[in-house]
Amino acid sequence: MRTGKHGWVTAAVTVVCAVTVLAAPGTAFADPGPTPTSGAPSASPSASPGPAAPVGKDLVAVREKLDKLYRAAAVATDAYNAAEEKAQKQSAELVELAKKIVKGQERLDALRDRAGAAARAQYRTGGMPDEAKLVLSEDPEDFLDGTGRVVQGQRATKGLLGELTRAQEDLKTYEADASARFRTLEANRRARATAQKEIEKQISAAEKLESELEKEEKERLARLEREAQARAQTAWLGTGVLKDLDAEATERGRKAVEYATAQVGKPYQWGAEGPKAYDCSGLTSQAWVAAGRAIPRTSQQQWKQLERVDVKDMRPGDLIIYFDDASHVGMYVGDGSVVHAPRPGRPVTIAGAGSMPILGVVRPDTGAAPTR
Structure with missing residues (x-):
């Protein structure tokens, strides 16, 4: 069944609008983490450290818990950022495909108009055999000249039909490509939303844990953090690197x-x-x-x-x-x-x-x- 021009244009505009929505801030797509091949080993937090630990006198344990929560948030943030980068690229590609669909449909409609005009012109000749036209012609030379033009017209019509077929195939390819990319964009959108929820979950847990600390405990905690960093830096410099x-x-x-x-x-x-x-x-x-x-x-x-x-x-x-x-x-x-x-x-x-x-x-x- 033939799809009308307005249907194609509407579909292309829908793709552009959908891409714009999917590319808006607040949604994103995930990217698998790397498999490190070298470097110093380090402790890696679990993907979901779990509920916040109760606050007590052991601020070292509190600091370790906060480190795990913020590390988990950092991992999720990297996934979100990778997804956002992919989203922007995929959105741009979909917009370009939508433009190609619109232009392709316009080209197809123009070719169909030309093909229709050629068919109507042939119909007006009455479809009379060339032998009959030669017998009835008062000037055989004019007839032969006309026959040459007819042959040229037939070749042009054949070329037009070939171009029309190619335009239809191109349009189908654009449509299939846009559909596939749109499905990928949708899947990545869901993954990005998951990453965003994970970020918010971990940061919220860390902030809750810190909010339960007294002012003096927060100061001691900050001091512990600085001391741990200083020890690590001193040890690193001590290697002579x-x-x-x-x-x-x-x-x-x-x-x-x-x-x-x-x-x-x-x-x-x-x-x-x-x-x-x-x-x-x-x-x-x-x-x-x-x-x-x-x-x-x-x-x-x-x-x-x-x-x-x-x-x-x-x-x-x-x-x-x-x-x-x-x-x-x-x-x-x-x-x-x-x-x-x-x-x-x-x-x-x-x-x-x-x-x-x-x-x-x-x-x-x-x-x-x-x-x-």
Whole structure:
């Protein structure tokens, strides 16, 4: 059964509208975590740490519980961000397909109009055999000239029918492709919503746990956190990892560091890419965009796709990936420090590069560093 022009156009417009809704903030798609192949081992929280532990005198246990909750939120945030990146790409592709469907239908309608005109012209000739036309013609030469034009017309009609068939096939291909991509977009939307719920669940549990602490306990807890980070940094530096580390940043690396450090003090917000707030990979990806180099949006994809370098060879602008699930990232700024967006409740800050378990180092800019 033939589908009318208005039906095709309506379908294409529906695709565009649906894509716009699906691409709106608040929905997203999931991305499987990487399988780390190297780096220092680290404790990994379960996907769902469970209910908050009762608050007592053991603030070390409270701190460990908070770390697990915020780590679980970070993993879910990375899944959300990866899904959002895919959503934007898929939405753009669907919009382009919708445009092709509209143009394809317009082309098909125009070809059908031409084919109809050709059929009507043939009908007006009465379908008389050429032999009869020759006998009845008063001027055989005019007839022969006309016959040549008829042959040309027949060939043109045949070509028109072929073009019409190809246009129909193209339109079917566009429609099938759009339907498949739309189904993928729907599946990813559901996965993104799941990731969002997980983020909110873990952050809510952590905030509830912190809210139950007295003022003095919160201060002690913050002190414990700083002391643990300082011990980790001291132990890392004690390995001599920075002994021969003197590489300078590339021009792009310098620009990325300048951008990232200029964000110090701005709040952490999951899924944020600035300019008012950031999550960890939102900060690093936008810093490199500012330096003229687009890199993957999430810490897991940065770990997967960017060139890996040894810690002893890193230079300012390189990204340090943390934890065995690559759920956190900071930018090395030199002197054993990173700039990063830690977690909810903690603004963008400068910290010791070794204050968290390092999985590895990746390099967005593979250009040669300046020589001294």
